Amino acid sequence: MTQTAAGQPLLEVTAVTKSFGALVAVNGLSFNLNEGEVLGIGGPNGAGKTTLFEVISGLSPATSGSVRFAGEDITRLSAEAICHAGIARTFQLNAAFDSLSVRENVEVAAQFGRANRAVPGLRLDRCTRASVDAALEITGLIERQRRIAAKLPVIDRKLLMIAGALATEPRLVLMDEPVGGLTPGETDRIVHLVERLRAEGRSIIMIEHVMRFLVQLSDRVLILHHGEKIYEGVPRGLVQDAQVVDVFLGQGASRRLASYLEGRA
């Protein structure tokens, strides 16, 4: 793992545009992320949040603009190469390998995600096993490691995706709606997990509709609307921004969020 030069951002997204025919999903978006920072991304449905993740993770490269990671241009790299460079990602919807067990799912990530292996061998080495154990331990899935992925409840599927992402030993984790569809109790478990990852100094970008979750964990928040940035700054400033309140939060939610922020301060 090479250190980024002092003062240099870990991730630099510069004037990224992604269009599908006439539809511009992400429009000239720029932002930076520093090492160890947690960035929350919010915005209405169709704002281009997930598309931005598709662009960064290489599943669907940008139409124009550039993405630099740890000083290297990764805009046109393949998804596998970007994974090997150190960016991991979870999905909004369940994306496990259904007929494999929890442990086997994470093993795939640890085996193939950590470094670029030209010839994957037939057995697992000790390093891989340690990485799998660590990922299962931190997500609390270790007791359920023999369960088949298809039979897991929603919360465990979310945790499994995070475990898979962590097993690739990434420098940056992209989380797409980690608490979408969870109960408040389950959301708290993810909150604790993200807090632990943050304490370990991991860099995280997360997309979330649940604003309390987002403001609670993020150092900085970015709000997208129609593929453009309408807000970037500390979570506290959200409720004072007229445009954010207007197009995204609404008056009611904005008041509730404001009193929540008051309560935390």
Added chain:
Amino acid sequence: MTLDILTQIIASGLTLGAMYAVSTVGLSLVWGSLGMLNLAHGGLMAFGGYSAYYAMGALGLPLPAGLLAAILMGGLLGALTYHGAVRFMLRQKAFETNVVIATVGLAFVLENAVLKLFGAQAQRQPLQVEGAIQVGNVVVPLQNILILATALLLMLLVALLLKKSRIGRAVRATAMNREAAQLMGVRVGQIYALVLMLAGALAAVSGVMISSLTGLSPGMGADPMLKAFIICVVAGLGNVYGAVSAALALGLIEALAQFVLGVRFGFATLLLIVIVVLIWRPNGLFGRQQVTRL
């Protein structure tokens, strides 16, 4: 029906089923992991058969080398299929239709290459073992037993590879969710190339087996490929383990139909069974709406 006749039917049914299983597994594996219908499968079978013929006949190599030549040729053609065509199409929206057209083209190339290299007349496959064993009053040729044993060994190896090895796990992961596998660093291109090579090698071996019973001709792969498709459809497309069971069952049924109704009704019976199965279970016997393929 006497016991002897039953033994005869079972012996020839299992031989048929074993040959079908080897050719079907390759087809099913490619469909299951790439979502690609490979219409050049028959061409690969013919090429495998002729490779063994060339290695043993023209070069005078021993039997194992003949089989090895077929396996290598099949693997090589599989790799060429990937690097020559499939990899340029993977990102296209209409991949599944485009690639079928491409494999039709490849099938033409393969068949005409055989015509050019070996001529149109039928040849005898030199990869044979002589002799037979007596089961009750029935004489079972050693060739049949060799086919059955080779098929079982290959199926076992494929199952072990998929279930136990890391690379097999990557194949299964890619089949289940290509994007998630990519994001976990699985180099899917490499996996696809490997699957096509494996399927090519299996097709080539089944080509050797089939030609050892029916003889070599440039179009020899057409019928077995059609049967392999039927078996795939009956089992549920892409279901590898279902395909093996379906191959053995249909082999036995075909042998039975050939004996009871006459040889020419064997294939017709298979087709009838497909129609019934598809009406009764549109996703195949072992298929589900949401397929977990491997």
